[in-house]
Amino acid sequence: MQAITTTHDAAHGEAQVKKIWKAFWILFVLTIIELGLGLSVYYIDMEANPSETLILFLKGIICILTLAKAFYIISIFMHLGDEVRNLIMSVGIPALLFIWFIFTFLYEGNSYRNLRNTDAHSRPYIEKVQEHPVPAMKEGEKN
Amino acid sequence: MMWFFLMSDSFTFGAFLISYGSIRFSLNEWVDHNYVFNRFPLTEANLPLAFVSLMTFILIFSSVTMVLAVHEGHKMNQKGVEKWMILTILGGLAFLSCQAWEWTHLITSRHKVLVDGVIQYWGTTTSHNPWGPKVLFNNELVATPGPVAFGGYFFGITGFHGFHVFSGVIINLVMLIKTKAGDFQKRGHYEMIEKAGLYWHFVDLVWVFVFLCFYLI
Numbered sequence: 001m002q003a004i005t006t007t008h009d010a011a012h013g014e015a016q017v018k019k020i021w022k023a024f025w026i027l028f029v030l031t032i033i034e035l036g037l038g039l040s041v042y043y044i045d046m047e048a049n050p051s052e053t054l055i056l057f058l059k060g061i062i063c064i065l066t067l068a069k070a071f072y073i074i075s076i077f078m079h080l081g082d083e084v085r086n087l088i089m090s091v092g093i094p095a096l097l098f099i100w101f102i103f104t105f106l107y108e109g110n111s112y113r114n115l116r117n118t119d120a121h122s123r124p125y126i127e128k129v130q131e132h133p134v135p136a137m138k139e140g141e142k143n
Numbered sequence: 144m145m146w147f148f149l150m151s152d153s154f155t156f157g158a159f160l161i162s163y164g165s166i167r168f169s170l171n172e173w174v175d176h177n178y179v180f181n182r183f184p185l186t187e188a189n190l191p192l193a194f195v196s197l198m199t200f201i202l203i204f205s206s207v208t209m210v211l212a213v214h215e216g217h218k219m220n221q222k223g224v225e226k227w228m229i230l231t232i233l234g235g236l237a238f239l240s241c242q243a244w245e246w247t248h249l250i251t252s253r254h255k256v257l258v259d260g261v262i263q264y265w266g267t268t269t270s271h272n273p274w275g276p277k278v279l280f281n282n283e284l285v286a287t288p289g290p291v292a293f294g295g296y297f298f299g300i301t302g303f304h305g306f307h308v309f310s311g312v313i314i315n316l317v318m319l320i321k322t323k324a325g326d327f328q329k330r331g332h333y334e335m336i337e338k339a340g341l342y343w344h345f346v347d348l349v350w351v352f353v354f355l356c357f358y359l360i
Contacts, residue, residue: 016214024207031203035196038359042177042191059360066355070348077210077344083146091150098157105161109168117171 023076030069037062145338149345152307156349159303160356163296174274174293176358179267182248195358198241199350202308205234206347209315213340216333221322224336228319231343235312242305246298257285269294297357304353307346314339 037058044050044058074080080088117125167173177191184194208230215223253264256273257280265273265288275289318339327333 013214013218017211020207020210020214024203027203028200031196031199034355034359035192038177038192045175045177062359063355066351066359069351073206073344073348073351077206077347078341080146087146091146094150095153098161101157101161102164105165106168109165112165112169113171116169 019076023072026072027069030065030072034062034065037065145341149341152345153349156300156303156352159296159300160352163300163356166292166296170290170292172276172289174272174289179249179274180245180358182252184244192358194241194245195354198238198245199354201234201238201241202347202350205231205238206344208234209340209343213333213337216327216336219328219333221325221328224322224327224333225319228315228322228336232312232315232319235308235315235343238308239305239312242301242308246301249297255285257287267294267297269298300353301357304346304349307349311339311343311346314342 041055041058044055080091114125115121180195181189181191182194183190208227212224212227212231215227249267251266253266254273256263256265256275257278262280262285265271267273270291272289272291272293273286274293275287277284277286279285318336321327321335322333327335
């Protein structure tokens with residue numbers, strides 16, 4: 001916490017304010033791009049045969065942009081870089097565990113879905129297609 | 144100490160979001176967020192993503208005003224700190240009001256859903272999800288009940304985040320009062336503003352990920 005109580009001369013202060021606003025505009029633009037990609041996913045989804053790979057690719061880009069935003073918030077707004085090196089390490093290294101957590105738990109979820117869909121691999125997976133439309137009934141009628 | 148608290152808090156949020164992710168991966172059907180979140184106050188138009196982007200911009204902007212308050216604190220400028228702290232608090236309150244509107248809208252607006260061959264009208268709650276896959280019924284596409292987990296995760300995680308925003312607003316209010324009383328001038332530094340700022344940026348950081356997980360992908 002040494003960096004906190006230093007006194008700043010005027011020129012340095014000006015540069016600091018500029019840096020803050022620059023970070024704001026970067027975050028702003030990144031969010032706009034994310035929204036644009038999100039909306040294009042929405043429109044691709046409405047087409048007759050949406051391409052799954054394209055949608056997955058766009059969502060991947062959105063995830064990367066989010067990580068970039070997180071980086072700007074932590075480095076410019078929270079200025080973690082100005083702290084003592086040991087503090088950076090003791091906060092940063094445990095946070096790296098998230099990489100492992102995300103991969104394992106998503107893999108776990110996916111495997112659970114496969115097991116359920118195939119009764120633990122005892123039968124092939126048949127996608128549930130609605131063959132017969134639900135018969136017409138009057139509203140409120142009991143079946 | 145603030146950094147260690149934030150790290151533990153990030154593990155809480157991380158656990159919530161990862162559990163949400165693994166449940167979502169384990170189900171064949173999930174909801175289409177572009178249809179669930181497509182309303183804006185005072186209009187009936189179909190505007191996917193619009194309202195939540197407004198909320199995101201509000202939060203990013205209040206993060207900037209917070210850094211500027213911290214910056215004025217470095218210069219020992221009491222009036223500047225007060226000005227930017229007030230703007231930050233207003234930003235937090237605006238975000239909370241947006242969230243209140245969104246929750247009210249989700250819970251109270253009814254949607255047609257086919258339950259056991261009967262049409263019912265459901266709101267989106269922790270026990271009802273009217274956004275499941277659509278089926279043909281009386282020559283009309285009608286939604287069926289979707290996974291209940293959606294409501295639980297959505298209200299749970301955004302609620303937990305909203306509660307963080309709320310406590311952030313309270314902390315900022317206390318800091319504003321202490322600034323106005325001249326406590327930090329007497330003390331010779333504005334370190335407390337810096338710490339409140341760290342918490343506030345963390346709330347913004349979490350929102351970036353909540354925004355990603357619930358509204359974008």
